[in-house]
Amino acid sequence: MQIDVLIIPYVVIIYSSLLSVFMTYLVVRERDLLIATILTLTQGVFYSLLYLLLMAPDLVLTYIPVSVGVTPLLLFLLVKKTERFER
């Protein structure tokens, strides 16, 4: 029953790539910049999952700190220092 196990990654790949399109759409539409930042962060998690499924452990190790750690933190600080809502 090797086959059943093997289809799981492909299903997850389809799922996360379709979801990431939806996420990007939400990021473009969202007017609250703080929520948009959190959406970007969530998208980053999905992308890391994709990197993992696409067999790129080096990229996972790079991408998780960058997109889930450093960039959102800097963005939170920026939004806090500037303005929260897009008009």
Add this chain to the structure above:
Amino acid sequence: MFLERVSWRASKRRPRYMSDLLASLAFRTAMIAFVFNIAIALYGVLSRPSLVKKFLCLVAFTDSINIFAVFIGFRYTPGAYPSPPILEAIPTSPAEVETLINTSVDPLPQAMILTAIVIGIACSIFLLTLILMYYRHYGTTNIHEAEEGEEPHAEAL
């Protein structure tokens, strides 16, 4: 139609797995999805007035391009899932290198994306400081509002 063609062609050559069909579907769906992702993010950069939003969309844009490239380097290995391009045994033998060539994904796109991610974060940092400075000058991060409040030929002195 494409799907049928590919799976038919595959079935003529090799024993058929269920994951074969699904892999083909996954490849197409994901790559086209990321093409759409690139376009939506680019639309966001070009149309939204808020600089922070532009920045977020820019990040989404570069990230989508990167994932798109990993798909270029991915492959399908019948009967098993591909392995990362890393040798695991020390000391290793020529046979293991040969196995790795048969199972691993393409390492070069990964190396290029690693470079691109670093460049992306470098640009992000600079862009964030610029946006901060922009806010300190204009009191807003909305480019439409900032440009309204400024006379067209103001002397910079």
Add this chain to the structure above:
Amino acid sequence: MNRKDIALALSLSLLVLALSLTISLEGLGPIVPRELRPLGASFVQNSYNPWNASLTSLSLNVVTAIVWDYRGLDTLYETLVLFASIAATLVVLRGYSELSGLGIKGLSDVSKSVTVVIAPLIVVYGIATAIHGHLTPGGGFQGGTIAVVAATLIIAVFSLEYLYRRGVSTSRLMLLRILGLLAIILTSLSLASIGMPSNVNAYILQNMAKDDSALSMPGVLFDTPLAGSIFLYNLFEFIIVFSGLTFAAMMLVLRESELESIKEAAEVYE
């Protein structure tokens, strides 16, 4: 929907159409590629290959081998891009002054004590990822970004004040960063400069011995593959990325009263 939006939508759909056509007409290779591209296969074959010594880099991790050996110049430039962005940040926010005693305490004691335990662990994990970059997934940049998470955690939980009191100032980080970059440049030139006086052929960024140049970096240390200069590059890259990104984080965290000081440093526009 004004005219600009329509033009934008049209051109973007053209982009989508072109790229989708490229994909579905198998422009990027067969849709389910079963073989590696020959170039990728060459990298996998040669990355750890003592049996063909003139092309190998003795690294078990093929991605690291490409990043620091086969395409080392790319990575050198990439490091410079990071350097340029730090310098650019400094250009935009120059003239700030690091003020202590602004009275920001940070988060609660519980989170502080948790951070005290976690932060060193993250840094150690980062270092391990960096220096084992040629053996396991990881490398200088990966390790550096992991370690930066610890630094940002400290900034978030303990506030900037704590870092200043610990002697972590931006100018020191900058110095560390410059020294790391200098070390990378010197490493890349080392074999070429050893070879030059004795008239032995050697290349810039060379790692292992080649057909036309006999010089080589140390390949093995106590039975463990060292992958020559890749180990050194990863170590220095760790320092560079850690100091550079921490520097950037500290610059963006600067409090309002610290940012005010850049106005006093205003210059004449010319």
Add this chain to the structure above:
Amino acid sequence: MVFLLGFLPIYLMSSAVVVAMLSFITKNRAIYVAFSAASSLVAFIVSLYILSLTIGSSILVYRYGGFPAPLGIVYTVDKLSGFLATLSMFMLLLTSIYSSWMIRSRWLYLYYLLLFLMATGSIGCLYTGDIFNFFVSLELLAISSYALTAFYRDSPRAIRAALRYAISGMIVTSLYLLSTFIIYGSFGTLNMADIALKARNPSIPVAFTGTAFGDVVISSKVAVALITWVFLFKSAIFPLNFAWQPYAYSEAPTPVAAAFTAISDTVGLYGLIRFFYTLFGYDSIIGDFRTSILQLLQIIAISSAFVGALLMSFQRDVKRFIAFSTMVHLSFALLGISLGNVEGIASALLHILSNTLGDSILFYLAGISIVSCGRRLECLGTLKLWRISIIAFGGGVLNLFGVLPVFIGFWGKALLVLSSIRLGTVVYAVLTLFISGVTAIGYFRVLHQISISKANADQLTVRDVTIPHTLALTLLVVTIVLGMGFSLYRPLMDFVLSIGFEVMNDYSIYIARTLTGNLGQ
């Protein structure tokens, strides 16, 4: 001495690092200035030496890390890239000397640091033989340009110009990255020579990379379309230049604005030449597509030159005026490239050269009036205080206008007209002359403005003007010597034409030398 080829970018980046180190040791301006000037002088001499090597042995190859071509990164230098790199290093030298006079900032080391990084990126773009390495160099060039644009961060407009430049620039470089990935996906290689070979014959096997991997035709079309867009942006051609060029030129420090032409914009035109002649030439598999794109580029170039000439005529800001003048010249260079014969490419090179020299004269002298009065055109009246300024400024303007055979600017236009006549498209020759006529309005309006505006010596903030005067005069002498040389000394013209010939026809030598290494030397 092919070693120098690989050493030059490393040398430039170490100069940047040393400047940063100096900032921890001393705050003395003189030391920074002396170091940068000496360092860029050495870089200029090295690039000149490399150019002389390319004349002798046509194409030089340096293998980084000792890896053979498609496996590792190689630097491949032919006469074209050697020539443009020499120009770029020349401007680096002039800029670092002029900046010592112009930039009074306390943070001079940051300025020089970014300048050296920009030069490193430029050299990387011009010398490299690898499309991904080109991307990385382009990114270094771009980010240091953004930072230098924002150097006067106390002016809101500088920050806005830098933001515009940075956001549009990041989109564009990401698209370049995307097309790099597409090319890798279909060709299975990143080396320019390898791609050039496979674009002519996809089924030819090459060591390490084998044959092409996917359907080469469709992906080359998409990639070339994207890349053309990127390079048009980089070289500031009409519809795309409004994203950054007038803003960046007018808000960047004056010496940097002068350096943008040679160091940054040139890279776009160089990339176009490289992609449309060496990589995807007339006999490549996308020959028809390439021809139609080149025809489109001809129309774009003409309209861009026309718009630039019109906009130039009613600018009230000196730096914007020069920015639009640059736009006209680069559009002419693009026209020369897209015409697709030897004279066309030679004229493109001469346009780049004459525009660099003329722009620098104008910027360097306008710097005097900007320091003492401001950026309005009326302020140029300050130049009337020195006879040298007036002579050099007039000379620079006449060179850019390009009707007197004494100046190098004339020969660019002459070759362009000759090229379009030889191609049978006389309409372009007529349009070129017509647009040159339109630019005359702008140029003579500026000269007229100088003659009517008053010079008030009492307003002058006293500064020694020896450096701008010396540099402007030197540049003027160079333009005149080159212009006279082209009239009187035939080998100079032959050299420029030989670059055009090499670009058009010698791609097979490029491929052979790159893929077999430089073993003969």
